[in-house]
Amino acid sequence: MKPRVRLREERIVQADLEVRAAADGQPLRIIGHPVVYNRWSEDLGGFRERVIHGAATKTIGESDIRVLFNHDVNFILGRNKAGTVDFADTASGMKMDCRPPETDTIRDLVIVPMQRGDLTQMSFAFRTVRDEWREPPQTLVKDGLWERDLLEFQMYDASIVTFPAYTQTDAAVRDAIGFLEGLAGLDLRTLTATITRLERGIQPTDADIDLLNGSISALRTYLPDAPAASADHAPEPQAGPGGPPVAHLLRLLEHKAREAATSI
Numbered sequence: 001m002k003p004r005v006r007l008r009e010e011r012i013v014q015a016d017l018e019v020r021a022a023a024d025g026q027p028l029r030i031i032g033h034p035v036v037y038n039r040w041s042e043d044l045g046g047f048r049e050r051v052i053h054g055a056a057t058k059t060i061g062e063s064d065i066r067v068l069f070n071h072d073v074n075f076i077l078g079r080n081k082a083g084t085v086d087f088a089d090t091a092s093g094m095k096m097d098c099r100p101p102e103t104d105t106i107r108d109l110v111i112v113p114m115q116r117g118d119l120t121q122m123s124f125a126f127r128t129v130r131d132e133w134r135e136p137p138q139t140l141v142k143d144g145l146w147e148r149d150l151l152e153f154q155m156y157d158a159s160i161v162t163f164p165a166y167t168q169t170d171a172a173v174r175d176a177i178g179f180l181e182g183l184a185g186l187d188l189r190t191l192t193a194t195i196t197r198l199e200r201g202i203q204p205t206d207a208d209i210d211l212l213n214g215s216i217s218a219l220r221t222y223l224p225d226a227p228a229a230s231a232d233h234a235p236e237p238q239a240g241p242g243g244p245p246v247a248h249l250l251r252l253l254e255h256k257a258r259e260a261a262t263s264i
Contacts, residue, residue, distance in 0.1 A: 003046035003047045007127060009128065013035065013121065013122055014036075016033055017031070018114075019114050028099065030100055032122055034096050034123075034124045034158035037051050037091075037093045046145065047148055048147060049148035049149070050148075051093070055153055058152060059154050065080045065087065066078070066156075067100075067158050068159040069110050069160050070159060070161055071123065071157065071161070078098040084099050085097065110160060119162065124157070124158045125159070126155045128150065132151060133147070134147040191211060191215055209261065212253055212256060215253055216250065
């Protein structure tokens with residue numbers, strides 16, 4: 001079965017970021033490639049993909065694209081409709097030329113860490129417009145990956161990021177999304193962000209724990225016979241209405257909930 005993808009997707013790239021010092025009377029500039037053409041991704045949850053040359057051409061000309069720090073709308077570095085960032089379609093990918101606000105906040109959070117080499121990656125958020133899929137060869141159906149060529153996409157933002165996405169965490173949510181997309185009260189995007197913060201060792205809040213416990217309760221109604229994972233052993237997924245992907249996500253959330261409860 002072809003892997004499912006979300007309406008809004010995000011991808012991490014090694015963006016060849018650099019800060020160019022401002023010349024007399026000219027603004028500081030951040031140069032990078034938030035989209036790279038014809039480079040295969042890692043396993044994205046049952047498939048790998050590459051962006052085909054020209055896939056960004058239309059969105060460059062038509063979309064209102066922001067440049068953010070860590071996808072946070074409170075830290076906007078540029079916007080093409082405002083003339084503070086330019087995007088160009090090149091042979092290697094989408095090139096970005098951004099003129100960020102020269103405030104103390106942006107300098108401390110973004111510019112200085114980039115100059116030190118602490119920030120080197122970008123992520124772009126997008127919606128697929130056209131793509132092509134190829135299933136794995138019959139000899140690799142069990143362990144092989146589907147392949148996707150991304151032919152055209154609508155871009156929402158390009159972000160300079162501190163951490164790349166946790167592929168296994170995203171895959172656990174994505175594997176279950178076909179079944180869960182109609183489940184009331186389960187915020188998949190916030191859930192993924194919460195798990196990612198926990199994996200990075202960030203102290204959970206009461207709201208994080210409430211979200212985990214509420215999501216676990218919702219999932220258990222669809223897998224009534226799924227045993228809870230013990231501290232030392234994670235049981236195999238049980239057959240049931242939700243199928244193995246939902247059991248996989250349930251085990252992950254139970255494990256993270258235990259970790260969060262013991263860290264407070």
